[in-house]
Amino acid sequence: MLKRFLWGAVLLPLLSIAAQAQEAGIDQAISDAIAPIINPFVSAVFYSVPVFGTQFPLIVGWLVIAAVVFTVYFGFIQFRGFKHSIELVRGDYLDPNDAGEVTPFQALATALSGTVGLGNIAGVGVAVYLGGPGATFWMILAGLLGMASKFTECILGVHYRNEYENGTVSGGPMYYLSKGLSESGKAALGKFLAIFFSICCIGGALGGGNMFQANQSFAQISSIIPFFEGKGWLFGLIMAAIVAIVIIGGIKSIARVTEKVVPGMAILYVGAALIIILLNIGSVPAAFGAIFAGAFAPTAVAGGAIGALIQGFKRAAFSNEAGIGSASIAHSAVVTKHPVTEGYVALLEPFIDTVVICTMTSLVIIITGSWVPDSGVTGIALTSKAFEANFAGFGYLLAIAAVLFAFSTMISWSYYGLKAWTYMFGEGQAKEIVFKIIFCVFVVIGSSMSLGPVIDFSDAMIFAMAIANIIGLYMLMPKVKALLADYHEKLASGIIKKMV
Amino acid sequence: MSETYIVGFDGTPQARRAVDHAATLARSSGASLHLVFVLEWSPYSFHTPEELAERHGRREQELDRAHAVVQPVVDELTSGGLTVTSEVRHGNAGDLLCKIASDQNASQIIIGRTGDSALAQRLLGGLVITLAQAAPVPLTVVP
Numbered sequence: 001m002l003k004r005f006l007w008g009a010v011l012l013p014l015l016s017i018a019a020q021a022q023e024a025g026i027d028q029a030i031s032d033a034i035a036p037i038i039n040p041f042v043s044a045v046f047y048s049v050p051v052f053g054t055q056f057p058l059i060v061g062w063l064v065i066a067a068v069v070f071t072v073y074f075g076f077i078q079f080r081g082f083k084h085s086i087e088l089v090r091g092d093y094l095d096p097n098d099a100g101e102v103t104p105f106q107a108l109a110t111a112l113s114g115t116v117g118l119g120n121i122a123g124v125g126v127a128v129y130l131g132g133p134g135a136t137f138w139m140i141l142a143g144l145l146g147m148a149s150k151f152t153e154c155i156l157g158v159h160y161r162n163e164y165e166n167g168t169v170s171g172g173p174m175y176y177l178s179k180g181l182s183e184s185g186k187a188a189l190g191k192f193l194a195i196f197f198s199i200c201c202i203g204g205a206l207g208g209g210n211m212f213q214a215n216q217s218f219a220q221i222s223s224i225i226p227f228f229e230g231k232g233w234l235f236g237l238i239m240a241a242i243v244a245i246v247i248i249g250g251i252k253s254i255a256r257v258t259e260k261v262v263p264g265m266a267i268l269y270v271g272a273a274l275i276i277i278l279l280n281i282g283s284v285p286a287a288f289g290a291i292f293a294g295a296f297a298p299t300a301v302a303g304g305a306i307g308a309l310i311q312g313f314k315r316a317a318f319s320n321e322a323g324i325g326s327a328s329i330a331h332s333a334v335v336t337k338h339p340v341t342e343g344y345v346a347l348l349e350p351f352i353d354t355v356v357i358c359t360m361t362s363l364v365i366i367i368t369g370s371w372v373p374d375s376g377v378t379g380i381a382l383t384s385k386a387f388e389a390n391f392a393g394f395g396y397l398l399a400i401a402a403v404l405f406a407f408s409t410m411i412s413w414s415y416y417g418l419k420a421w422t423y424m425f426g427e428g429q430a431k432e433i434v435f436k437i438i439f440c441v442f443v444v445i446g447s448s449m450s451l452g453p454v455i456d457f458s459d460a461m462i463f464a465m466a467i468a469n470i471i472g473l474y475m476l477m478p479k480v481k482a483l484l485a486d487y488h489e490k491l492a493s494g495i496i497k498k499m500v
Numbered sequence: 501m502s503e504t505y506i507v508g509f510d511g512t513p514q515a516r517r518a519v520d521h522a523a524t525l526a527r528s529s530g531a532s533l534h535l536v537f538v539l540e541w542s543p544y545s546f547h548t549p550e551e552l553a554e555r556h557g558r559r560e561q562e563l564d565r566a567h568a569v570v571q572p573v574v575d576e577l578t579s580g581g582l583t584v585t586s587e588v589r590h591g592n593a594g595d596l597l598c599k600i601a602s603d604q605n606a607s608q609i610i611i612g613r614t615g616d617s618a619l620a621q622r623l624l625g626g627l628v629i630t631l632a633q634a635a636p637v638p639l640t641v642v643p
Contacts, residue, residue: 099591
């Protein structure tokens with residue numbers, strides 16, 4: 001009964017808005033209504049200082065410096081520990097008696113389905129458009145460094161998670177910020193950071209995890225199905241209804257189908273990119289030449305080398321979410337006797353997401369010569385154009401991939417947002433449903449707005465999560481070092497050993 | 501040392517017939533029985549974050565439910581004078597039955613032919629073929 005009432009509460013106002021809207025106008029109206037609210041927030045997060053004549057957002061430096069600090073502090077763990085990561089994911093250390101628990105592979109796959117998405121398709125398009133080929137170099141570098149950030153945050157997520165009577169678990173930055181810092185007598189600061197993180201996480205879930213996804217998949221769909229052109233609200237309503245069926249209606253079968261199709265799509269996407277790269281293998285050295293040249297002395301890019309660096313770093317962070325804290329929420333669910341193993345598994349995420357998949361997208365854009373500065377072709381349209389250059393009709397496949405990627409990312413982020421929501425307001429069905437309804441409404445808003453405000457808002461919210469998260473990571477990294485030393489001692493003494 | 505028969509058991513009437521057949525054989529040969537309840541589970545399946553968070557609790561529930569199905573049968577056969585053990589495992593039924601048969605040095609595997617639902621039939625049908633091809637010891641399929 002309650003459920004039916006709530007459904008009515010969501011659908012009726014949306015339908016009446018839709019009915020009043022008729023043709024165009026509504027998209028603009030929603031954009032105009034939202035912009036004044038989000039603009040001050042966006043400019044606060046992206047407070048920039050002039051560096052060598054271009055604006056450098058401090059928040060990007062914040063993320064990269066943190067990644068460098070963790071890389072050095074843990075002695076280049078992402079390179080030294082890479083082999084161990086692979087062994088863990090392969091299940092070499094799994095105890096057969098734990099069969100039926102979440103495996104490291106599953107945790108990695110689920111966390112990846114949250115990050116591999118439009119960031120890899122559309123985000124790279126934006127980076128190359130604004131930053132030129134050189135942005136790719138900085139993106140790869142940021143991806144490699146980000147592996148250390150992810151290592152740190154996922155170990156803490158598992159170590160400080162809450163385990164409940166009924167066997168469910170809740171973990172993530174809000175838990176390690178509050179519990180971890182109170183251990184060292186900074187309970188008030190920990191609580192403050194946890195709340196700050198939660199607020200931003202809800203915003204990030206609604207922004208980058210939702211509106212950006214809805215917006216970009218609509219852009220792709222409307223480019224191949226002319227019917228939808230200018231009807232963002234209609235696409236949004238359809239998408240919102242499907243999301244609602246899964247997260248409110250609890251119809252897991254749709255999510256399950258998606259979870260099976262998404263890895264297939266990812267393989268198909270990477271496969272297509274590989275074929276294009278192989279077909280143009282002769283242009284690859286030139287492409288890398290352009291990437292290196294552009295990284296340090298770009299032409300036709302606003303802000304020169306710094307401009308390329310900013311775009312590369314921004315898109316890498318937005319795509320792999322290292323230092324943001326979101327993956328920590330997903331990894332906390334894994335039953336493991338040693339939190340450190342989750343860190344090793346998680347450090348593969350930025351590698352797969354950014355160093356492999358984003359680089360492929362970028363190479364395809366560069367070798368097909370699709371990048372035209374100031375042409376206005378950006379985001380997913382640029383990526384689509386690049387793929388179409390070799391495979392006629394690839395746009396259709398990309399559209400399907402975009403929608404599925406967007407969908408699985410939304411499902412993941414709805415969970416991250418929900419965990420932050422329940423951290424602040426407490427667990428409970430009614431409270432959860434309120435958040436889920438808000439989440440669905442934002443799907444409609446996201447697909448109705450023009451790209452600029454959506455990307456700005458998504459970026460701002462997701463990066464704001466990193467402010468609280470990284471302060472916590474700095475304060476808790478000695479704890480991670482102690483856990484790591486203990487783990488390696490057990491590994492050396494044979495207490496932890498390979499099972500196969 | 502007496503022989504051991506591995507019996508695939510999942511609580512269905514077909515599985516029950518396999519158990520009864522195994523019990524009859526065991527009475528005449530003096531063998532002991534080992535009932536194996538396999539909960540189908542792949543370490544490579546995909547889950548939503550919410551499912552991951554609930555997984556540990558779900559697993560406990562699944563194990564409890566399975567034990568509740570197996571234990572009465574073990575008790576009944578034990579009181580009938582047989583030596584019966586049991587285990588509940590997550591994994592692939594074919595792989596696990598083969599592995600357990602080898603580990604326990606069993607002399608044969610006994611399973612029922614079909615399940616009670618379309619899905620179970622497909623799974624068990626698959627199991628018969630798998631075991632027929634891979635079982636390390638003789639296999640008896642009870643109709």
